[in-house]
Amino acid sequence: MSDLEALTRVLPMVGAEPAILDDERIAHVVGQGHRILSRRSVPGLDLDIEETPDAIVGKMTIRAGVVIEQPIHMCFGLAHPTGSQNIRIDVVVEERATARVLSHCLFPVAQSAQHRMQAAIDIGPGASLTYSEGHYHGPHGGMQVVPHASIKIGKGARYFSDFSLLSGSVGNLDIDYLVEVEEDGIAELTAKIFAHRTDRITLKEAVILRGERSRGLIKTRVVLDGEASAEIVGITEAHAKGARGHVDCMEIVQGRAQASAIPIVRVFHPEAKVTHEAAIGSVDRKELETLMARGLSPEQAVEMIVSGILR
């Protein structure tokens, strides 16, 4: 089996189909380690990506005013038990452009490997970017997954991100996102993680509301079992009149897992407002009992509650 086949055959695990690579209307990049296995662009999208000995490096630009109708698929991963992958990418969404990026990070057999991503995302005035990142890991754990990103959201621009890691055991996951939002801009960051075994999760997301009437939401849902642990840091700063932010973190802890949540809110303008809520603990007793009163066993009830939270 080729590396391309090894990666694309697990695409359904993150909700995508291998056939997307054959569709000429759909832009994509597939990278294994530091090699680019497949790529396609579409009108309005400049895809300037190249292989180097120690990284995949590139820039993706959605030109001003262009609406990319189909999602842009970025499939990165490792097809082997060991290896390393570094990705350095700049994403520019020019003024009034709109795009949706589906990033698939695939590590079906990884046991001792690294995946590092350093992204700089610049969303121009009035533009919109939806960025969904889905991870698929096999059962072994043992990876270092380090996605870091700096995102700048221009005047009236919108950015929606959705990170999900719901299958398999990752090993160590260290996410660090910094988002800066200008006037009338919107940033919504959602992360859903199910950690198992001895997984270690560090998730740090910061939204800096610099412009007037800018808005930010950080929503985190983490479920931990086995001996997994997580530290979730959600930072929101409001610096301008009318800025509104909210941090919402929920962690469910099962078995011998451990969790912490650190919401940090800072307000530097009297007409700005930031709120936060955090809940850590076992599955809510009332939810559990409600489902058991309908005949579900405790195990079935927990599974339903957890799958709902991570949806």
Place this chain on the structure above:
Amino acid sequence: MNGPLLDIRNLNFSAGNQTILDRLDLTIHPREIHALLGANGSGKTTLAYVLMGCESYVPSGGCVVFNGTDLVPLKMYERARLGLTLAWQEPARFEGVTVREYLSLGKPNYDPEPALRQVGLDPERYLNRRVDKTLSGGERHRVELASVLSMNPKLAILDEPAAGIDMLSINHIIDIIRALKAAGGSVLLITHQEEVAAIADSASQLCNGRIVFSGDPDRVIEHFRGRTCVRCDGEVCGYVRP
């Protein structure tokens, strides 16, 4: 079955040093709607939790026989599988779970639309809504009742089913309670609302953890309206006519 569906004898429940249910006796027959009235703190909801087997609600004495089976040693979901269920006064909310999923719990091929229509909710608008905080209190109550209907229970314990429901919609709630009976089930109806209690076949008044008056619903309602109750003269239960 000719005997009672639910037979409670000499039931006791304490929390710390406080007696909440005190030698309580209650019988409910098949296809019977039984209203349970009582002032705040009289023990109505505690009785519901003890019957359902909620955590920490283990009786300290007495027996509860449901359809010929001793309920006390059974786990909550085992009681539910025998045909007993409870609709909470403040129903839980479930992030991410749709109304369709909630009504189809454990029943993969179940069609939830009739139950939703019965509670006055349009399936097209509600089936894909989430059972979370985006539902209003009244909508959540109706979804809870639809969930009870979907179980087709032998005995449904409804704790204040009309709480948070506007006056115009109370008839829907009454219809649902009657539908449970029409389907062959019984209802233990915990309520403060006389117009809801009035549809019962029988009723009891609970005071300070004991059934102090039982009989025809009109008589129990009339008794409940009174300034005092027979057991404590109002001094213990604190009930004062509004």
